[in-house]
Amino acid sequence: MTLDQPNIRRESGDDRRLAIAAAARAIIIEKGLEGLRTRDIAARVGINIATLHYHVPSKEALVALVADSLRRDFRAQAARRPRAGKSGLEQLHLEFDDFRETVLEMPDLIIILTELIARARRDAAVAEIMIPMREFWRKQVADVFRLGIADGSFRPDIDPDAAALITTGALSDCWRRSDISRSLLDQVLAELERAFVQTPNPLQE
Template sequence: MKADSTPCAFPASKRESGDERRIAVASAARQIIVEKGLEGLRTRDIAARVGINIATLHYHVPTKEALVALVAESIRHDFRTQAMRHPRVGKTGLEQLHMEFDDFRETTREMPELIIILTELVERARRDATVAEIVLPMHRFWRGQFVDIFRLGVADGSFRPDLDPEAGAMIATGALSDCWRRPDTSPSMIEQALAELERAFIRKS
């Protein structure tokens, strides 16, 4: 199932008009980041796409940092929605790893704009401490999910008993992030990378 391409920063089914406006602002900002990069993000362009004036835009996102935070929250919501479609409860470590890989495939195939936006945000975070405070917790959470998967897999026998969950998570997220950052990575190369990752972690019979 393909995630809605329009970001939703709030999961409630009934929203106030202010929430709808913030969703529209996040959507416009994401479109501009995809088209022009984070450096090309201008408040006047966002306001024009949403159909509001600058004063109204600043009411909802008074600073550039608030705008980046809103975009990041919309991305988190997209990933939460994706995860909720594929519950992990009761799954083995290996099954959960397969589900993470399936989510990765789905994102690269059906939500490529998320990859572009995340790459832009991560690159900016390297030189902007304010953006780093917003973006890096998302990456730490993602890595933490892999840590939990590897701990579970070691305990249930899915993975090598000598596997270090923290190191394994760093390897997995690093490899997947590299696939994201390389626009020339083909689907077949992604499949090869995922297969190699699995072989590195699973317990040999």
Template sequence: MKSEDCKSLDPTAPGKRESGDDRRIAVAKAARAIIVEKGLEGLRTRDIAARVGINIATLHYHVPTKEALVALVAESIRAEFRAQALRNSREGKTGLEQLHLEFDDFRETAREMPELIIILTELVERARRDAAVAAIVLPLHRFWRGQFADIFRLGIADGSFRPDLDPEAAAMIATGALSDSWRRPDTSPSLVEQALAELERAFIRRP
């Protein structure tokens, strides 16, 4: 490996050596930026290497295949969503309170991290016709849906939600509605708020 390949990506610390994790984070960041700009079809390893400041051989050491690159991007998104959820503890909260937190996270993502929506949409669309990408991306979506199902189960148990609610079906409805609003760049914030309110009304237990 050339000495310049070991330099930090931080221009303020040119002598610092970066770890393998730092390099993978930089690769994921560059790949995500290219997906936003050019779509998944425009993702090229030479462009990623150029943005990170490494050669192709070094890039392939960290991500030897296109599938490994997509997996790295998916994992970076999962890590951001995990960090977002940890900022607002769910511990001790009712099912309805946790649902409100999920809606708040959705609003924050749409407002502050719209690039994640673009990337996820690209990956999901590619997964429809690429089994290798589907094997990487669909578990991420299933995990998200499973989180909602757990919230609905909790809400049924604590009385927040209707006792006859089907947690899995409700989770599919909720994530489907949120995903659809993500895929529509022309959806107004007021319409999104109306949709979130309607979802809540469909699930909560009436007095």
């Protein structure tokens, strides 16, 4: 080997898994989860089936990889709008901003998430992956309500877990609608806020 021979960078395992997740996501968008085939993924990534199975040995492992890529996207989105030091109401506004951005500007994420959630209803293995994601989101929203009750930005009689279920349920229904518009989405978010916000008592002013 000569000194001037260029170094050849080998693709790391993490890079390969990211490429597999990206290929799987693209196929889900084009064909749905039912159209997901390992040979198609391998062809898009430029690897053979044996190499693909080394990284994702089962359909469940592939779904878990795709779900993990969604989690990374949502974490990156949340990091662009830091929550530290903000009130419960301010944090709820940030949750709404994230959701509005996802629905209106990141429709591919919604397609993939909807496909996986629909599959989870009839596939226990997929449900084991997707249900914790949904519960984590609901818990985050419940924590926002708990903070808002403590800091006075939300009504003191709110049940945080029930409020989170109402909020995430309404938002989930919005993303399943193909005809959702920004104006309708803004109306839904405004109604949710009005349902929980602490309004001043005129007798105390």
